[in-house]
Amino acid sequence: MKYKLIFLLVLCSTGFFACKPERLLLPSEPIKELSGNWQIIKATRNGTDLTARFDFSHFRILFTDSSYSIDSLVPFIVSRNGKWSFDDPQYPFTISFRATDSSAKTSSLLYPVTGGQRNLIITFSPGCSLNSYQYTLQKAN
């Protein structure tokens, strides 16, 4: 009888300590991470694919917290280094580039994952506004 009582007490206490309150956390949209060196993997002009026809291979854009720097420039939304920002860090639809001593230039932004790699797709007109360029960037190794 005595052993039965001890057994029940141990069983109850085990059950009691086994219960833990479940803390429900609401899923949160991650901040879009741009830091790093990006390269152009696809470029179109008015829908025509120029990737294999024009040398984009040396272009790099390095994003840090709020700054960017460009290496081996090609026709781009800006032609000088400067600051960048999203319209909304969690749900960005546009990205702005403010080159030193210039006004900000804004591009629409897509941020899809393709083949396990995060892509950054921006659309802009470096020359005549009637011509639309779309660059797909991916982090350079």
Add this chain to the structure above:
Amino acid sequence: MKDQHITQEIAGPDRTKTSKRRKIAGLAWKIVGGLLLLIIVSCSMSIDSVVQPSSVNGGDILPVTLNVTITTNTTQTSNFMVAVLVPKIWKAAQNSTITFTSDISSGDQGMTLIPAGTPAPQGGGLDWPTLLASKIGNGGNLLPDYEWVAFYSNTSYSVAGGATIHATVSIKIKTSPDNLLFKLGYCVANSTDGLSSTDRYGSAFSSCFQVNGTGDLIDFCNPQLSTVDPRTSLDNDIITVTFDGGVQSTPLDNASQVYLCISGITDTGDSLSVCTQTDQTKMTPLGLNKWQKDIWPRKLFNLTDNQHLTGLRYYFTDPTGGIRVGYAGGSAPFIYTFRCQ
């Protein structure tokens, strides 16, 4: 269970009769439907003649008259549709006026632009400009900068069966100041039949029409020895220069490699030349003696921030630079003007 029983009762002794009746009714509906369809879409149209000048001066109004015949088999109520194929730079949607007179109406009848995106009747969801481009075509214009612009009559008209109606369409389009050659196109149809079959609409294309304007000639009619894409660009765009040696015989007919010899003209009138046969100017073969080069003028000419180009002058050369081909295969350079409108 009860429902099942009732069904069985009906399908029992009268099953064969019911099935026959249904078949006959189905067949009758198909015949009636087919006849209705034949009757509804029995309004044919044709453009009998087009009256237009062979040329106008840039910026002038181009007047065109279409003489149209409409033949009906039965009563139909529809809007009249008139469409024109024009160069995009004319912005004909904003710069055109179309009216018509006919046997069944009194005085000039107005027409209004059909907004792009409005589905055409029996067009599978396509709007008029898209349907016209796919069904009627481009009249042989070689540059892609053209568009169909469609108009509906402001009112719909009831036409009697077995009637032949004559209509005279008056089109007035304000041309742009540009110097160009273009093959104009016209189409007439109605808002019921659309372009559902070839006898439901009438179409016609002109021979090469000329606008004596200003600037470089934009030639939609004749194959070009060289073209630059996009046609509107500035010096910070990537532009594609093409040499099509298949258009005419030139001294570069048998060249194994073709190079670009190009000068940029700055807004201060300076000429910057890049005319050495290197990878920077080497053109990519596309086959059939066609060559292509994508250039970024600001980089090619090493422009400073304060330098801007207004145009280009260029030739095509062999690897030695000794053979040089210019405009129309001659010794004058090809000319390209940077513009953005």
